[in-house]
Amino acid sequence: EAGVTQSPTHLIKTRGQQATLRCSPISGHTSVYWYQQALGLGLQFLLWYDEGEERNRGNFPPRFSGRQFPNYSSELNVNALELEDSALYLCASSLGTSYNEQFFGPGTRLTVL
Amino acid sequence: AQKVTQAQTEISVVEKEDVTLDCVYETRDTTYYLFWYKQPPSGELVFLIRRNSFDEQNEISGRYSWNFQKSTSSFNFTITASQVVDSAVYFCALSELSGSARQLTFGSGTQLTVLP
Numbered sequence: 001e002a003g004v005t006q007s008p009t010h011l012i013k014t015r016g017q018q019a020t021l022r023c024s025p026i027s028g029h030t031s032v033y034w035y036q037q038a039l040g041l042g043l044q045f046l047l048w049y050d051e052g053e054e055r056n057r058g059n060f061p062p063r064f065s066g067r068q069f070p071n072y073s074s075e076l077n078v079n080a081l082e083l084e085d086s087a088l089y090l091c092a093s094s095l096g097t098s099y100n101e102q103f104f105g106p107g108t109r110l111t112v113l
Numbered sequence: 114a115q116k117v118t119q120a121q122t123e124i125s126v127v128e129k130e131d132v133t134l135d136c137v138y139e140t141r142d143t144t145y146y147l148f149w150y151k152q153p154p155s156g157e158l159v160f161l162i163r164r165n166s167f168d169e170q171n172e173i174s175g176r177y178s179w180n181f182q183k184s185t186s187s188f189n190f191t192i193t194a195s196q197v198v199d200s201a202v203y204f205c206a207l208s209e210l211s212g213s214a215r216q217l218t219f220g221s222g223t224q225l226t227v228l229p
Contacts, residue, residue, distance in 0.1 A: 033215075033216055033217075035217075042220075044219075045216040045217065048215060055215070088156060092158075101146075103160060104150075104157060107156050107157065
């Protein structure tokens, strides 16, 4: 069974641009979570989607947004990129909302120049 | 608010030594889950264990064992007879089940280096 996949592996942008990161969950999983792992800041929760709806978001500005598609894949969009957005962005999926064992993808390394 | 503390930033041991990684958590919920994840140099977080707040039974899986003590709000992880392949960053995490929160709150991680 395929695990969580993320694309692209690496992404290089310049300040002010927009970045789009993609995630495909494990088959059968309906919940997708996004986390940011920035140097020195640890793993921080960004967004949670389930059944196409945003269920919760972390303490990040509105320029971090996303969506979940009918096939449960998800997209994270970061607008007006800032240097401090450089980080590893990890996507995780889980079976619905009550069973919250989360399985992670390999991440997208975003570098903002 | 929930919080996870991993006081050990870095640990270095020699192969075959036993090592314990500490994790202390804070939560107001009575129902919650605790997790351990491993992050090797490749970056992908690997799930190791999940424990719910009603189950204080210790668990052993091969060389890994976990000690959950609600009285001290701790969920420690021991690797017996460590191997070089155990070198990684280990994260403890907490998830509350009340309200709309399902996300994981992570500790800052412990970098474990196992020397040959």
